[in-house]
Amino acid sequence: MTTNDDVAGQNSLQMTANLEKIEALSERLVKAVSGKAKSNPALSGPNQELFSNAMTSYMQEMIENPAKVFEHQAAYWGKSIKHYVEAQQVLAKGKLEAPTDTYQNDRRFSNPLWNTHPYFNFVKQQYLINSDAVKQTLEDAVDLDPKEKQRLTYFSQQIIDMMAPTNFLGTNPDALEKAVATEGQSLLDGLENLVGDLEANEGELVVKLADEKAFELGQNIATTPGKVIYRNKMIELIQYTPVTETVHETPIIMFPPWINKFYILDLKKQNSLIKWITEQGYCLFVVSWINPDDSYADVGLEDYIDDGFLTAIQEVKAITGQKQVNCIGYCIAGTTLCLTLSLLKKRGDKSIKSATFFTALTDFSDQGEFTPFLQNDFIDGIEEEVNDKGLLPSYIMGRTFSFLRSNDLVYTPAIKSYMMGEAPPAFDLLYWNGDGANLPGKMAVQYLRGLCQSNDFAEGGFELMGETLSLKDVDTPLCSIACETDHIAAWKDCYRGVQQMGSKSKTFIVSQSGHIAGIVNPPSKDKYGHFTNTDMSLAPSAWFEGAEFTKGSWWPRWESWIKARSGKKIAALQPGDSEHPVLGDAPGTYVMLNARR
Incomplete structure (x- = not known):
């Protein structure tokens, strides 16, 4: 008869064995990344002049209208402190609960733990408070050229999206739950997916959106005679x-x-x-x-x-x-x-x-x-x-189009593939989307x-x-x-x-x-x-x-x-x-x- 301790021990051994496999995958990862061709930094973001102009505009606003700037800072500090105090007050009652949450409509935070667990809820709410503060600062930049402001808004949004807690293992309840449920196999599968994508694209990280083995031109797509x-x-x-x-x-x-x-x-x-x-x-x-x-x-x-x-x-x-x-x-x-x-x-x-x-x-x-x-x-x-x-x-054009909808076409697929260890779906439209020229x-x-x-x-x-x-x-x-x-x-x-x-x-x-x-x-x-x-x-x-x-x-x-x-x-x-x-x-x-x- 197997005891609970035996089962726990077997699970622990399985997880340890899976994690040891990561060492071999890590070697492949390093090799794949080291083979990446040197990229032109101009294709990854704006030049420093844009950020310099933004900083100049912000400093000018501080000089000409310091009350407005301090008002925004005080509002941000106030929201952050209030959020912290509310979380502490709930925990002080001896209950593992989250404070009142007004952020309920973001698809990235669909797991119930984002609303019920005090740790995940605190991380989520603070991230969204930070995001709102950045957006408000950009909206109030009055001295920027309209095109510069539009560019700064876009690239700032990319940073906001990239820093979402869902994009990190330690703050993604879905990924953590699956890692525990699979004794670490999901992490192993995810790393395998990551290494495979890097190897397939000469060190460039291009997230595979569809199962390429599911389609064959002339057989199950592009079949009109x-x-x-x-x-x-x-x-x-x-x-x-x-x-x-x-x-x-x-x-x-x-x-x-x-x-x-x-x-x-x-x-x-x-x-x-x-x-x-x-x-x-x-x-x-x-x-x-x-x-x-x-x-x-x-x-x-x-x-x-x-x-x-x-x-x-x-x-x-x-x-x-x-x-x-x-x-x-x-x-x-x-x-x-x-x-x-x-x-x-x-x-x-x-x-x-x-x-x-x-x-x-x-x-x-x-x-x-x-x-x-x-x-x-x-x-x-x-x-x-x-x-x-x-x-x-082709990957440069594909990357540009994808980052116009980064949460849908970059981060969500990356989370599912690299943190959840899921295979990409057999979706013909996404297969075509990845077949660029x-x-x-x-x-x-x-x-x-x-x-x-x-x-x-x-x-x-x-x-x-x-x-x-x-x-x-x-x-x-x-x-x-x-x-x-x-x-x-x-x-x-x-x-x-x-x-x-x-x-x-x-x-x-x-x-x-x-x-x-x-x-x-x-x-x-x-x-x-x-x-x-x-x-x-x-x-x-x-x-x-x-x-x-x-x-x-x-x-x-x-x-x-x-x-x-x-x-x-x-x-x-x-x-x-x-x-x-x-x-x-x-x-x-x-x-x-x-x-x-």
């Missing part, structure tokens, strides 16, 4: 197999963003826009971009237009025998589709019959949440990076300097390919879909760009949700609705106030729009012809390059 019928140094052109006997005569070419892979539009059968378009009776082509290496250092936006957009249009016209095509551009590819339309206008080329834009920015006068990253010190650092490596590595050095600088920083396309003209390209040149019938909570391409900024385009036929739709979920929104889910308003002369806020809300996906509304611009029905064409032999099955080979499989 099609053929690669053209390939050059920039693109593979995929012609999707028709599923209807007849199709509309005007073909559709979809240009996805090249920051990520195209299969966001073909994740699985239930939410594949690519599959849905073919089912509606359209001849669909999709561009799959190359994932460039350092040999693409001198590739610029002109190459994406010439060898990507213009070549795809030329080949699709040739294979279908049509004089015009309908084009879709998503995100940065939507921005570049606009550049292409301006260029074709200058050349008198009417190959594009209509244009659809998904979350596409063309007016960068308001840089929104990207303001912290679009100032000279950060862009200077990117220029140094691309001059050294020839490209902007590099950016050629020249193209990255052109985009960041000429479009984002200088806003040349909307203000004065963007010099490219021997022409001065301008938004007002875009006179093709267009439909733009933006997303209500998009933090990458805010709908108001998308709207301002469309307002400046020269087209007499404009349709603007705002889908509920964000940059991805608002676009990948199939009718079958009946999840997110959309807003429409035909009056494009209004300011963004007035447009939205007067917009009509429609429940359900925008896809059917857009299909009605594109149908009116797609011509009569003709017999469906199978992929390829004598001039375009089939080079392989969809999703092709370019989508596989540098993918972590």
Whole structure:
């Protein structure tokens, strides 16, 4: 018969054995970190001038309005002391309880112990008191340039988020409870996950968000049938197999963003826009971009237009025998589709019959949440990076996007993986999110300097390919879909760009949700609705106030729009012809390059 002491002894031995394994993992950890390439500090935070200006502003405020500064300090001290006294008073009653807690709505503190246990509750409340004090100080900084204040607010919030007690083992009840329940196995598994992520990314800490072994392109995602019928140094052109006997005569070419892979539009059968378009009776082509290496250092936006957009249009016209095509551009590819339309206008080329834009920015006068990253010190650092490596590595862009939502995309996954020892979920969207692509050095600088920083396309003209390209040149019938909570391409900024385009036929739709979920929104889910308003002369806020809300996906509304611009029905064409032999099955080979499989 086993006694309680025997069980306790066995558990203790198991925990000791598990902890001893950490020594071997620690050696791997040191080796992985030591192999990390030297990083450019400009890509990790602002230069010292920003903090110097902030300190100068704070000191100036102390001199000019000392009562206000002391009032804030006194309020912070008062809250902290009151919090301490209340905690002591509760403990003095001989009960293991927490004082009254007014902070109840933060998802990070969902474990009941944050509210009931005096230790965890004290740590949580004091952290939130500290956070509020920092935020209040920033709000009251009156002498800072607005952009500097926005940057300081962003980077201060990063520090606040990083210092959350949930991010540390000793102050995370979930992690501690699991460590005890598993005799330390969860900590061992977590360290294994940490070391594995470091080894997989050459010493860079990139938190794995999804189980990469759960997905295989062409097998359980990106499975819509099609053929690669053209390939050059920039693109593979995929012609999707028709599923209807007849199709509309005007073909559709979809240009996805090249920051990520195209299969966001073909994740699985239930939410594949690519599959849905073919089912509606359209001849669909999709561009799959190359994932460039350092040999693409001198590739610029002109190459994406010439060898990507213009070549795809030329080949699709040739294979279908049509004089015009309908084009879709998503995100940065939507921005570049606009550049292409301006260029074709200058050349008198009417190959594009209509244009659809998904979350596409063309007016960068308001840089929104990207303001912290679009100032000279950060862009200077990117220029140094691309001059050294020839490209902007995918993890830098991925890290930038992730830290815009750091609690959801950095710290919470890190806690689950590294402290709880959990395997990442088999989630197709997160798998795609981690399958980024590099950016050629020249193209990255052109985009960041000429479009984002200088806003040349909307203000004065963007010099490219021997022409001065301008938004007002875009006179093709267009439909733009933006997303209500998009933090990458805010709908108001998308709207301002469309307002400046020269087209007499404009349709603007705002889908509920964000940059991805608002676009990948199939009718079958009946999840997110959309807003429409035909009056494009209004300011963004007035447009939205007067917009009509429609429940359900925008896809059917857009299909009605594109149908009116797609011509009569003709017999469906199978992929390829004598001039375009089939080079392989969809999703092709370019989508596989540098993918972590």
